[in-house]
Amino acid sequence: MRRTTFSVDVEKDLHGEGYKGITFGLKKFEIICDKNKIMPVLFVTGDCVLKYPSIFKRLSKKGWEISFHGLTHRRFDDLSLEKKEDEIKKGLELWKKKLGFAPRGFRAPQHSIDEETLDLLEKYGFEYDSSYHPLNLVQLMFFPKKVGLWFKLFFSRLNEYKIIAKLKEKPTSSLLVPFVSLTVRIFPKWMLRFYLWKIKLFYKEPMFYAHSWDFIEMKESRIDRMFPSEKFINKLDYLMSIK
Numbered sequence: 001m002r003r004t005t006f007s008v009d010v011e012k013d014l015h016g017e018g019y020k021g022i023t024f025g026l027k028k029f030e031i032i033c034d035k036n037k038i039m040p041v042l043f044v045t046g047d048c049v050l051k052y053p054s055i056f057k058r059l060s061k062k063g064w065e066i067s068f069h070g071l072t073h074r075r076f077d078d079l080s081l082e083k084k085e086d087e088i089k090k091g092l093e094l095w096k097k098k099l100g101f102a103p104r105g106f107r108a109p110q111h112s113i114d115e116e117t118l119d120l121l122e123k124y125g126f127e128y129d130s131s132y133h134p135l136n137l138v139q140l141m142f143f144p145k146k147v148g149l150w151f152k153l154f155f156s157r158l159n160e161y162k163i164i165a166k167l168k169e170k171p172t173s174s175l176l177v178p179f180v181s182l183t184v185r186i187f188p189k190w191m192l193r194f195y196l197w198k199i200k201l202f203y204k205e206p207m208f209y210a211h212s213w214d215f216i217e218m219k220e221s222r223i224d225r226m227f228p229s230e231k232f233i234n235k236l237d238y239l240m241s242i243k
Helices: 022-036 046-051 053-062 079-100 114-122 136-142 145-154 181-186 187-204 222-226 229-240
Strands: 005-010 041-044 066-068 207-211
Touching: 005 022, 022 053, 022 229, 041 046, 041 053, 041 222, 046 053, 046 079, 053 066, 066 079, 136 145, 136 229, 181 187, 181 207, 181 229, 187 229
Parallel strands: 005 041, 005 207, 041 066
Antiparallel strands: none
16 A cells, blocks of 8 residues: 655745644644545744744644755745755754754755755755655746746656665656646546546655645635635545545
8 A cells, every 4th residue: 555645835825924834723724634644744943933833843742744845935946055055954943943853855945956955954954855846847837937847846756765875755746737736626526536546556655735824714816715624625535535
């Protein structure tokens, strides 16, 4: 049986500066994870850990993995080498001070990974990166100016591998349409079952991801108005139940 990894990028709410995705959204996510006996991975920005350390300490003690998503959700491929290293060093210090451990994994905001960042992740003892998105056609639609990076990641390997000597890559899953919250919002349940079956033909351990704000109502979001968060949560619960 191929196990699906459910991951969430935890950051400030979309279309605002709030953190309701953490204070309210993660509670809803936790309910369906508990119901389906899922231990997910959270890729969390440093500002969220600084603001709500008790939430992430509790979830870590429960068995959830709390990994790193940058300090403030800035794109890493837009930072100088010095600033990249500063973000990573400060992130490690923050995790150890507030949570009592170092993060195992990293996902670059908006998949903005580059060679310099990978080298720094290995230098500072990370076990893996999860920024690559093979076969993700939709990513280009959101970030058309990053076509060079998209092309590289689109044609990368599908399953976990050593990307540098001691650093693994755990790519997110896609078959042109990515295995993400937007897909779950749009597809009906019968199509989700078929899609997951297809994903498992190509990926040994499929990697799904959503965002913390996917679990709250966002009146400013056209997507959320068309495909509401409550229906998304219901369909994600269904997806988790498929064996």
